Amino acid sequence: MVKTIDAKMLSKMFLAGAKKLEEKKEWINELNVFPVPDGDTGTNMTLTIMSAAKEVSAMEKPDMTALCKAVSSGSLRGARGNSGVILSQLFRGFTKGVRDYEKLDTKILAGAFEKAVETAYKAVMKPKEGTILTVAKGGAQKARELADNGEEDLTVYFEEIIKSADEALARTPDLLPVLKQAGVVDSGGQGLMQVLKGAYEAFLGKEIDFNIPDIKSSSSVTSMNMDVQAQADIKFGYCTEFIIMLSRNFNIKQEMDFKAYLESIGDSIVVVADDDVVKVHVHTNDPGMAIQKALKYGALSNMKIDNMRLEHQEKLFKMAEKQKEEVQPEAAPKKEAGFIAVSAGDGIEEIFKGLGVDYIIEGGQTMNPSTADILDAVEKVNADTVYILPNNKNIVLAAEQAAHMAEDKKIVVIPTKTVPQGITAVINYVPELSVQENTDTMIEEMKTVRTGQVTYAVRDTVIDDKEIKQGDYMGIGDSGILSNGADMLEVTFRMIEDMMDDEKELISIYYGSEVSEETADELREKVEARYPKCDVELQYGGQPIYYYIVSAE
DSSP: OOOOBOHHHHHHHHHHHHHHHHHHHHHHHTTOSSOSTTOOHHHHHHHHHHHHHHHHHTOSSOOHHHHHHHHHHHHHHHOBHHHHHHHHHHHHHHHHHHTTOSSBOHHHHHHHHHHHHHHHHHHSSSOOSSSHHHHHHHHHHHHHHHHHTTOOOHHHHHHHHHHHHHHHHHHHHHHOHHHHHHTOOOHHHHHHHHHHHHHHHHHTTOOOOOOOOOOSOOOHHHHHHHHHHTTSOOSSOEEEEEEEEESSOOOHHHHHHHHHHHHHHEEEEEEEEETTEEEEEEEESOHHHHHHHHTTTEEEEEEEEEEHHHHHHHHHHHHHHHHHTOOOOOOOOOEEEEEEEEEOSHHHHHHHHHTTOOEEEEOBTTBOOBHHHHHHHHHHSOEEEEEEEOOSTTTHHHHHHHHHHOOSSEEEEOOOOSHHHHHHHHHTOOTTSOHHHHHHHHHHHHTTOEEEEEEEOSSOEEETTEEEOTTOEEEEOSSSEEEEESOHHHHHHHHHHHHOOTTOOEEEEEEOTTSOHHHHHHHHHHHHHHOTTSEEEEEEOOOSSOSEEEEEO
């Protein structure tokens, strides 16, 4: 009978949990309720835990204090998406409960499990049952019950905790009707279960490869090519890299067809298929087309798009500056307030910059920036107060976590969940007002904006009593699916109709990288005819994944 574990065993259990989650991440991605090409819960949780696992695996003989610090700080900085942030908070609470002990028994572990759940619930402004929180709570309650009843055998203890957490996971569809309608359990809760099950396998002595892969995207291809590009004209302007996590067959013929398609839109093509993943690199003038094609084979991760023309210009500028051997100009003077916005799409990025946003973090659906990414952006803005516009509901928690970790600046997160909300927020900033007055104003004004986004379905399902077929276009509003069907124009128009009321005066349409200007103009004309008293603005957004982003205010 095993009654205690030490730091060495806890380290093995943590790494095994990380590996188990990484193995199952694509399966977890597919549990996404909405059948859109952005199910990334598994990817976000994996990136979060691997950030910590990398630190843990580098420790030769960890003591409990050092191990807990590595797990807590590593997962905090690497946290991505709501599920990743909540997972990092579970680790943070758990490590607080065990860091002062050399050996852990059931009573200490019960307190740590409870601390984990308490910390995670506090991190979420409006905790929902039927989520990863419910699963964690189910396991923690069983841990306390067993410890209080005198259970000392950790084999029995861990087995019963996992069983109880699994039962809580099975109940999540009863707590969230949207899960039941989609026929899935909570994806974040399933991710947590993989961590627990992997950890338990290590405890039982299962042989596990504890080497942690570097799953961050590499910039080596871009760096190598820049030396060449500095000497020549650039035919294709965007260096595009990503990994396809395959969800369907990808045989040799499909690989050749995919390469042929990439050759039709670009050059410098690298496609490396390995079991269930495909590494892709291409230079193209339209990254969205490469992404769109790739999404037919599975979800994407490690996405990276660099504007090589801008990098080329910057490189030439730096070379010229070096040749002049002049003293570098002083940094821009510190401002009272600066802005950071998360954005995907070169058109939307230009809109934000035109409104005075100081720094753009590339991200959004499928590309949730980590807490560390946001902290890095904060460092680059020379201002006493920095406002962060996440512009995506799955990035708000990571932004708030970054705000808590920042040391020398006041960070204010305006909880914008869509790009139009972010645009409205920054428009309503008034330099003469105080930080609190601006914060209140921006939050209040963003609430007046209704947003709709048009994408396509990656699988058949029934959501909001709407039968959706794979390949259908879907118009998704602030609270659910507003329209769906086989005709993009019709789906988008019906979505806008659902967003409108008598008080709306302005309709803004941002068309994505996959939509031609002519097609977007056709939509604008139809909307103008339907709403002659409204101003209808059409702008190029260039965003991937979503054909249109529309706001009504």
